[in-house]
Amino acid sequence: MMLTLRQKKKVKEWAGFLIKTLIGLLFVSPLIIGLIFSFQSEKTLSTFPLRVFGSTFTMQNYVNVFSKLPLLGFLKNSVIVCLVTIFAQIVISCLAAYGFVFFDFPLKKLLFTLVVSTMMIPGEVVVITNYVTIQNLNMINTYAGLILPSMISGTAIFLMRQYFLTIPRDFKDAATIDGCGDMAFLFRIAVPLSIPTIISLAIYLFVQIYNQFFWPLLVTNTNEMRTIQIGIGMLVTGDIINYGNILAGAIVAIVPSVIVYIFGQDYIVKGMTAGGIKG
């Protein structure tokens, strides 16, 4: 069969697309594997060889994890921690960025350097002494203990500042002449203008905070206060290892962040690359 040049090009394009997609599928295959086997009975999972076809599909693992573990409670804790942290980071970083961009005051340079320098101190370096602080404040197993240390980040301030710098200062002068106060300018003009940046920050923070492991592991030790990641961690390292249940629990924990990621990816990419957010 003879192909015209155009057809050849088309075939080449399709082949390229297919190969790239196959590589992608291979890369996400652990997720697909986890999903498929979470619907298999423990008997199938322990029979050699492992097989997917010809075995019966079952929801039992999901029924088990929801009934044996306070999975909904874990999820509730994760959601509370995420929402409060995101809200706090956005408010506090907007206020600080507004101060740094639109006001002049003594020591501004020094204070800004102090803020940016926090990015040079990895959280892992201070995590142990922060744990001591939270313990001394009697905040182990409290939302406050989970949330307080991550209520602000240098990257959030930096990102908001980068955006506020693009708002012309004339806007502020004009608004002041029209009798618009400083706080009114922030909430009525600066914040509404930066909604896309704020959404980027919020989605990025959601994926980051929801997936936190080290800190909630340290400051929670009761089922009532554990977040979903710690709950799944307990399931993995627990005494009774039932892989069907473990996989079902893992899928439940993965779903929220994957949904947020898939729908918010453009915002995440924008936020990451605009402010040079660290991963």
Next chain:
Amino acid sequence: MIPRSDLLGKPRRRKRIKPLSYLLILPAIILFGMFTYYPFIKTIVLSFALTNKSGNFTKWVGFDNWVRVLSKSSFWQVIVVTLKIAGINLIFTFGIAMIFALLATEKVRWSKLYQTMYALPMAIASSPAAAIFLFIYRQSNGLLNNLLGTTINWTNEMPYAMWSVCAMTIWMHVGVSFIFLLVGFRNVPEDVLESAWVEGAGPLRRIKDIIIPIASPQIFFVLFLNINSSFKAFAQIKLLTGGGPANQTKNLIYFIYENAIINGRFETACVQALFLFGMIFFLTRIQFIMEKKVVHYQ
């Protein structure tokens, strides 16, 4: 009397410092003070002191902690493991992200599909990821042993345990690097590539001589990012190997956690935390110096 500036029609501008400006940055400064600077200084202080069971200061001991920590061979074994994990992670994460970014640079219909798949694992938390990888790695009827027809204990036998930890780490880290590289590669102007193509530059030449130099700021940023994140592998070690077998996958972060939280030796953990800080600081400095020499800014 009318002020002169008003006569000239210029608005009178008094340079007035508003107390509001300090109030705006106050919450951020307080939180940074409490949870970044105070603990950092406390880490330094405690590294020269003894602590009680709950991690509070009891008495000064000078350099004793430092000498004790740095003179133990077990500490240096942990450092070697840390560097090994970080090195493997850096090379493979960067390599795979480069390949993915080059594959996805060209925007075509539906390219979003594979672009999403290349980045997706970055949204997966380490504990569910560890759950799935354990199912793949487990010795009795694990997926990997099924596929290979082996009975290897992937998470508790060397050298497999090291590679098991690294494979999961790389899988989780590729996405972030991929996104930064992709943005860099897509910045390369279309006409530059086209004229290179017209002049007969093959795909490899175009990558080497055009795409990589133009995207060099992103490439260096990604290296910086990976150096940072490579040292922080914790959850995967805790959940997959617990630092074993025979401490051969125990990195510095895990050692710090073990000393402080499990053994209650906070002063030891503080010395090690400062060592970690020094290592990351030193490597990022080298990287910045190299960046100044190599990177091509447009």
